[in-house]
Every structure is written in structure tokens, then in C-alpha cells.
Amino acid sequence: MSESTAAHLDRHDTIRAVAYADGVLRLLDQRELPFTEVQIECRNAEAVAKAIRDLAVRGAPAIGIAAAWGVVLQAGLLDNAGHPVSVAALASTFDTLNAARPTAVNLAWALARMRAALVAAKNDPLHALTAEARAIQDQDLVANRTMGGIGASFFTDGIGVLTHCNTGSLATAGFGTALGVIRAGFAAGKIKQVYAGETRPWLQGARLTMWELVRDRIPAKLVADSAASHLMKSGAVQWVIVGADRIAANGDTANKIGTYQLAISAKRHGAKFMVVAPWSTVDMQTRHGDDIEIELRDPAELLSVAGRRTVVAGADAWNPVFDVTPAELIDVIVTERGAIEKPFGPGLAKLAGTRD
Ligand code: MRU
Numbered sequence: 001m002s003e004s005t006a007a008h009l010d011r012h013d014t015i016r017a018v019a020y021a022d023g024v025l026r027l028l029d030q031r032e033l034p035f036t037e038v039q040i041e042c043r044n045a046e047a048v049a050k051a052i053r054d055l056a057v058r059g060a061p062a063i064g065i066a067a068a069w070g071v072v073l074q075a076g077l078l079d080n081a082g083h084p085v086s087v088a089a090l091a092s093t094f095d096t097l098n099a100a101r102p103t104a105v106n107l108a109w110a111l112a113r114m115r116a117a118l119v120a121a122k123n124d125p126l127h128a129l130t131a132e133a134r135a136i137q138d139q140d141l142v143a144n145r146t147m148g149g150i151g152a153s154f155f156t157d158g159i160g161v162l163t164h165c166n167t168g169s170l171a172t173a174g175f176g177t178a179l180g181v182i183r184a185g186f187a188a189g190k191i192k193q194v195y196a197g198e199t200r201p202w203l204q205g206a207r208l209t210m211w212e213l214v215r216d217r218i219p220a221k222l223v224a225d226s227a228a229s230h231l232m233k234s235g236a237v238q239w240v241i242v243g244a245d246r247i248a249a250n251g252d253t254a255n256k257i258g259t260y261q262l263a264i265s266a267k268r269h270g271a272k273f274m275v276v277a278p279w280s281t282v283d284m285q286t287r288h289g290d291d292i293e294i295e296l297r298d299p300a301e302l303l304s305v306a307g308r309r310t311v312v313a314g315a316d317a318w319n320p321v322f323d324v325t326p327a328e329l330i331d332v333i334v335t336e337r338g339a340i341e342k343p344f345g346p347g348l349a350k351l352a353g354t355r356d
Pocket of ligand 1: 058059060061104164165166167168171172176177178204242243244245255256257321
């Protein structure tokens with residue numbers, strides 16, 4: 001990458017949602033964006049687990065990173081109290097953090113790395129855990145920059161793209177996955193127009209992705225989720241670009257609810273469909289998408305808008321917050337280890353054997 005391209009990308013990498021220093025984890029509270037930029041301070045693992053459950057921090061890579069720092073916080077409390085920092089002493093911490101959300105495999109992946117670092121630690125387990133959490137966070141940022149370049153290489157000039165949910169700096173260590181590819185594609189002069197689906201019910205697209213795109217002065221239009229097929233029929237979208245919460249060994253991909261219907265519509269209208277995710281989102285132990293647990297959240301999230309009830313009293317709702325896009329509807333999966341086209345199974349297996 002040339003120096004000027006790197007500098008250009010730096011201008012698109014200014015937001016940090018997760019920051020640790022001196023026994024405090026500061027999280028940019030994503031429930032308050034875009035109008036209020038406020039940080040919450042976590043001093044123990046339970047506070048981090050609550051922030052993950054309540055979506056103060058969200059996005060698959062970001063919750064893995066936050067959980068890793070949650071282990072460090074709890075280990076620090078043990079250490080300060082003169083107790084040994086061990087796997088046994090932190091067993092309930094690992095369980096609590098792991099149970100915070102079920103679908104994104106990055107959470108379990110990050111905690112497995114932290115456990116392994118603890119097991120391998122010789123004489124300073126707190127130092128080893130801190131170094132591992134830092135490495136998880138730093139490597140995610142590097143992966144995102146790498147994926148940006150790989151993903152953008154698929155684009156021709158002057159294209160329109162549609163994205164869903166928020167996959168940007170807020171959802172990661174920085175720069176973003178799908179939004180990182182969009183940033184890189186815009187910086188390379190290839191993307192002319194971005195469309196962002198609002199992503200009901202939590203409005204990650206409207207509140208978070210539009211905030212990131214407007215800050216970066218990337219031409220972006222918000223669309224209602226229900227406008228996506230009409231938009232694609234118009235020919236304005238050449239690529240649909242989304243992130244992932246878990247990619248099964250056959251390429252089936254769990255992502256924010258509504259992704260599946262975008263993939264169906266893209267196929268119908270001749271738009272290409274790209275999934276962008278770091279290798280930490282690939283779960284080779286899960287053979288296909290039917291085995292991925294889909295998080296069901298409180299129906300109340302659907303019954304109100306911005307805290308104001310919009311549905312008649314007594315009404316019920318069904319609120320799955322992820323769906324699975326079958327591999328056959330995906331054109332390319334971009335990871336930092338490389339891009340894969342169909343058939344995804346052998347391609348993923350091959351990349352699983354490589355190192356970053
Ligand atoms: O419920 P959320 O906001 O955590 O869901 C986030 C998504 O579905 C993202 O698309 C995914 O985690 C990838 S983020 C780089």
C-alpha cells in the first residue's frame with residue numbers, strides 16, 4: 001500500500017469504541033448515538049457482560065474485544081486483593097462473559113484465546129492476559145485494514161453499494177469490516193454512492209452507520225429496510241456488502257436480521273453479495289447455518305420506537321435479531337487471510353490451515 005493511500009485510509013479511521021487503560025474499560029455507549037457521545041466505564045467483568053447484553057457495545061469483533069478486557073479487569077481485581085490469578089479463580093468470569101450473547105462466535109473465540117494465554121502464562125498471569133487482550137484488539141484493526149483492500153479490489157469504477165446494520169469502527173477495533181471495505185472502495189474512487197438500511201428494530205444502520213459515513217463525508221443515503229428490493233430493482237446497487245456474526249464451515253453466514261432477504265433480493269436483481277469478516281468470525285466447528293444459535297431478544301424492542309410505544313397494549317412480537325444467509329446466495333467471503341468464492345467449504349478449509 002502506498003503512503004498516500006495509507007494516509008487516505010487513516011482519515012477514515014478516527015473512531016474507537018473500546019479503550020482500555022489502567023484498570024478501566026471505556027466503552028462509547030452505542031445506545032446513545034448519534035446525538036450523545038458518552039462513555040461508560042467498566043471496572044469488572046460483570047459490568048462488561050452487562051454492557052454487551054444491553055448493546056452499549058455491540059458488533060461481533062467489538063464484543064469479543066470487550067470480553068477479553070473484561071477478563072483483564074477481573075484478573076486485576078483478584079491480583080489487587082492478593083489472590084492468585086488462575087483459570088479456576090476466573091472460571092465464573094469466563095462463563096458470565098461467554099453467556100452475554102449467543103450468536104457471534106467472536107465472543108467465545110476471544111475468551112478461548114484469553115484462557116489459553118492464562119494457561120500458558122509462566123510467572124505474571126495478569127501481564128499475560130493484558131498482552132493477549134491488547135493483541136486481540138490490535139490484530140482486529142490490522143485485519144480490517146487488510147480486508148478493506150481485498151474487498152475493494154472486486155469493485156469496478158462508479159458503483160453503488162448497499163449495506164446493513166453497522167459493521168464499522170463502532171463494531172470493531174476500528175475501520176470496520178463491511179464498512180471498512182466501503183471506506184477503502186470510496187478512498188480508491190470506486191464507490192460513488194452508499195445506501196444504508198436502517199436496520200429495525202435497533203436502528204444500527206440509521207443511528208450508527210449513517211453517523212460513521214457522514215463523519216467521513218462518504219455519500220450515503222439511508223433507506224428503509226423495506227425499500228431494499230425496490231432500490232435494487234432500480235439498478236442503483238452493484239454490490240450488497242455485509243458483515244457476519246458467525247460463518248459456518250460451509251459458508252452459511254449468520255448476520256443481522258434482514259441480511260437473508262437482502263441476499264435473496266440481490267440474486268433476483270443481479271447485484272453481487274459480499275460478506276466481510278475477520279477469521280475470528282469463522283467457526284469451522286459449526287458445519288452449517290442450521291446449527292447456529294439465533295439470539296431472540298425482548299419483544300419490547302419491537303413494540304416501541306425510541307422509547308415510545310407504537311403498538312397497541314396487549315400485542316406480542318417475535319424478535320430474532322440475526323438470520324442465516326445460505327452460502328449459495330453469497331458471491332464472495334472476504335477475510336484477512338484472503339477472499340473466497342464458491343464453493344466456500346474447500347476455500348474456508350484451506351484458509352483454516354494458514355496463518356495470518
Ligand atoms: O446486534 P448487533 O448490533 O451486535 O449485530 C451486529 C451485526 O450483525 C454485524 O453485522 C456483525 O456483528 C458484524 S460487525 C463487524
